[in-house]
Amino acid sequence: MKSQFRVVIGSDEAGFAYKKVLKADLEADPRVSSVIDVAVGDDADKTAYPSIGVAAAEKVVAGEADRGLLLCGTGLGVAISANKVKGIRAVTAHDAYSVERGVLSNNAQVLCMGQRVIGRELTRKLTDEWLKHEFDPSSASVAKVGAITSYEDTDSCD
Numbered sequence: 263m264k265s266q267f268r269v270v271i272g273s274d275e276a277g278f279a280y281k282k283v284l285k286a287d288l289e290a291d292p293r294v295s296s297v298i299d300v301a302v303g304d305d306a307d308k309t310a311y312p313s314i315g316v317a318a319a320e321k322v323v324a325g326e327a328d329r330g331l332l333l334c335g336t337g338l339g340v341a342i343s344a345n346k347v348k349g350i351r352a353v354t355a356h357d358a359y360s361v362e363r364g365v366l367s368n369n370a371q372v373l374c375m376g377q378r379v380i381g382r383e384l385t386r387k388l389t390d391e392w393l394k395h396e397f398d399p400s401s402a403s404v405a406k407v408g409a410i411t412s413y414e415d416t417d418s419c420d
């Protein structure tokens with residue numbers, strides 16, 4: 263059987279409506295064992311996206327979650343913020359192929375999407391797609407992802 267994922271989900275106010283729907287989907291999904299919510303409390307909560315992106319990323323790095331799912335207006339700000347946390351690979355992806363390759367090529371733990379960019383049903387389909395894939399630790403992508411980690415540790419990709 264494939265792994266079950268512990269997922270941390272988060273959004274700012276601009277991603278809050280989709281976050282609610284995607285959280286419910288995750289909680290009902292047998293591929294997901296737990297969901298941690300670090301989103302704003304409601305769509306009037308003005309906590310800005312960097313705090314949310316970093317909070318979710320820190321949960322992943324701390325080993326409390328395997329994956330992060332982040333929403334903001336564009337999916338860009340949460341990705342930039344999450345990527346500031348050492349060890350995190352966050353991608354913004356709005357099509358199925360990019361979602362798949364974010365996992366298989368980049369071993370990205372965090373998927374980010376934008377509520378002001380794509381429709382709600384597409385985010386649900388893409389979240390389903392995301393849960394189908396796991397990084398292959400014997401693939402040719404391992405060395406390339408390793409170069410990213412190497413840069414974090416040594417300021418060099420070598």
Ligand SMILES: O=C(CO)[C@H](O)COP(=O)(O)O
Pocket residue numbers: 274276277311334335336337338339340
């Ligand atoms: O999309 C966002 C950041 O990338 C965020 O939801 C809105 O940010 P703003 O355009 O700076 O208000």
